[in-house]
Amino acid sequence: MRLRHALAVLVALSGLAASAQTELAVEPYTFTADDGRTVEAELGRFRVPENRQRPAGRTIGLAFVRFPSTSPTPGPPIVYLAGGPGGSGTGTAEGTRFDLFQSLRAVADVIAFDQRGTGFSDRLPECPHEVALPLDVPGTRAATDAAWAEGTRACAAHWRRLGVDLAAYNTDESADDLDALRHVLGADRVSLWAISYGTHLALVTIRRHPDAVARAVLAGVEGPDHTLKLPSHQQVLLEQIDAGHRAQNPEASFLADVEAVLDRLRAAPVVVDAEVEGETVGLAIGAFDVQWLAANMLGGPELSMQLPGLFAAMRAGDFSTVASWIVYLKQPSGIAAMSSAMDAASGASLWRRARIASEARRTLLGDAINAPGPAQSVALGVPDLGPAFRAPVASDVPVLFISGTLDGRTPVANADEVSAGFSDHAHLVIEGAGHSDPLFLGSPVILERMLSFFGGAAVESETVHLAP
Incomplete structure (x- = not known):
């Protein structure tokens, strides 16, 4: 049975050797959103070399859904680039941003693009190995890194046995895929609409193919050297949460609670009862467990605003509420080839x-936000794209940057840094927004500015205030 499965995967991976992409194949497609609404669209497929450094190698299939423009004079096609890495453009269009995709048709065709290895594009085989962190031992950074490195090495060996070229899954190759997409669409230029890792890809595309990009909207900016996060950015966000918490509770100190809890756990981890699959188990909680949890909850206010209550309870000796969160964080996790390889190749x-190491010593959460990324990247063994890849991007392409003040993944400072290289840019700062949806859906003003920008109008930098 296992042999038949392996043979089937090898056949699926085989592809056709070619040095250039094949013709575009397009078919009518009824696109269905998660809520059941439908819209008539087009499903397109084409092939590109998997690894352009190996012209005689195999090809892979890429796919997209095109929502035709409702304008009599549409501008360059707007190509959506999902985050992750590993997010699907077509999958995003099915969800909460469905209306946003449809609204942007007023100025151009909107393309939900599935980057290599995602969505309707050719997928990479799953890895049978999972990473499981022990519940009865307090977590440490070293143990977490070691467990993920071991699982990643096993997955890398599995993928290579199946013929997967992990070196082909990097942002340079994806940027060249975008230019191939532009070519098969017959477009002189395309506009890019991206979020999170998608902005990382968009910036590299602007550098590699400057004449192919008309303009770009980049939300939650991840610059070429932003794959690993700065501890100082998370510390600033903790201080913002503390200030907001003090405004409502003058006698409380969130930061003092965090420091006290971490000091206690460094001195002696605690053991509490936790429910796992209907059974009660003893969960050991150490300082790193709490740091890692807090770092992962800082993506947006939906989660981060629960932190003051969680730390106040822990300081008072009640770890029961946080236990379920830590169990979730330690549950067996799979490893995805595309996303792991992309991050590993981008590197830092x-x-x-050096800055991360320095900041980690003087911030409350250290560099827990980056765990277990660096160790996993080393274990994967893919080529690093090098210093030139991580250099700042300089361009005349007009860009609208969008950032949220409560985004613990891609802070406002990222866009400020990247925008220095763009002669024509504006920055829309969303006060109170975290990562992901709020950067697009937090206020109707955001769509208004995006429509104006993609329509060719000048847009000014401004701050948009969301309701608390």
Whole structure:
């Protein structure tokens, strides 16, 4: 049975050797949103070399859904780039941003693009190995890194046995895929609409194919050297949460609670009862467990605003509420080839690594936000794209940056840094927004500015205030 499965995967991976992409195949497609609404669209497929460094190698299939413009004079096609890495453009269009995709048709065709290895594009085989962190032992950074490195090495060996070229899954190749998409669409230029990792890809595309991009909207900016996060950005966000908490509770100190809890757990981890699959188990909680949890909850206010209550309870000796969160964080997790390889290839500069190490020693959460990324990347063994890849991007392409003040993944400072290289840019700062949907859906003003920008109008930098 296992042999038949392996043979089937090898056949699926085989592809056709070619040095250039094949013709575009397009078919009518009824696109269905998650809520059941439908819209007539087009499903397109084409092929590109998997690894352009190996022209005689196999090809892979890429796919997209095109929502035709409702304008009599549409502008360059707007190509949506999902985050992750590993997010699907077509999958995103099915969800909460469905209306946003449809609204942008007023100015151009809107393309939900599935990057290599995602969505309707050719997928990579799953890895049978999972990473499971022990519940009865308090977590440490070293143990977490080691467990993920071991699982990643096993997955890398599995994928290579199946013929997967992990070196082909990097942002340079994806940027060249975008230019191939532009070519098969017959477009002189395309506009890019991206979020999170998608902005990382968009920026590299602007550098590699400057004449192919008309303009770009980049939300939740991840610059070429932003794959690893700065501890100082998370510390600033903790201080913002503390200030907001003090405004409502003058006698409370969120930061003092965090420090007290971490000091207690460093001195002696605690053991509490936790429910796992209907059974009660003893969960050991250490300082790193709490740091890692808090770092992962700082993506947006939906989760981060629960932190003051959680830490106040822990400081008072009640770890029962946080237990379920930590169990979730430690549950067996799979490893995805595309997303792991993309991040590993992007890497980080020596300067950024040194800064992270320095900041980790003087911030409450250290560099828990990056766990277990660096160790996993080393274990995967893919080529690093190098210092030139991580250099700042300089361009005349007009860009509208969008950032949220409560985004613990891609803070406002990221866009400020990247925008220095763009001669024509504006920055829309969403006060009170975290990562993901709020950067697009937090206020109707955001869509208004995006429509104006993609329509060719000048847009000014401004701050948009969301309701608390």
